[in-house]
Amino acid sequence: VAALLAFFLGALGIHNFYLGYTAKGIIQLVLTITVIGAFISVIWAFIEFIMIIARSGSYAYDAQGQPLQ
DSSP states (O other), X not given: OHHHHHHHHGGGTHHHHHHTOHHHHHHXXXXXXXXXXXXXXXXXXXXXHHHHHHTOGGGGBOTTSOBOO
16 A cells, blocks of 8 residues: 555655654655655655565554554
């Protein structure tokens, strides 16, 4: 679910809210609202999408330490 959210709604940071990383989600949401930050947010979301698929680093677990399935 997190990977799908990152792919389709990643620029809005929805996947970070879903995983429990609200600070990251708010930052991505604010960046997307600004015109200049939207491009940065899209790239950031795509990188996080790849990290979720690869289960790399902190993206192997959610904010409570539960492994992603």
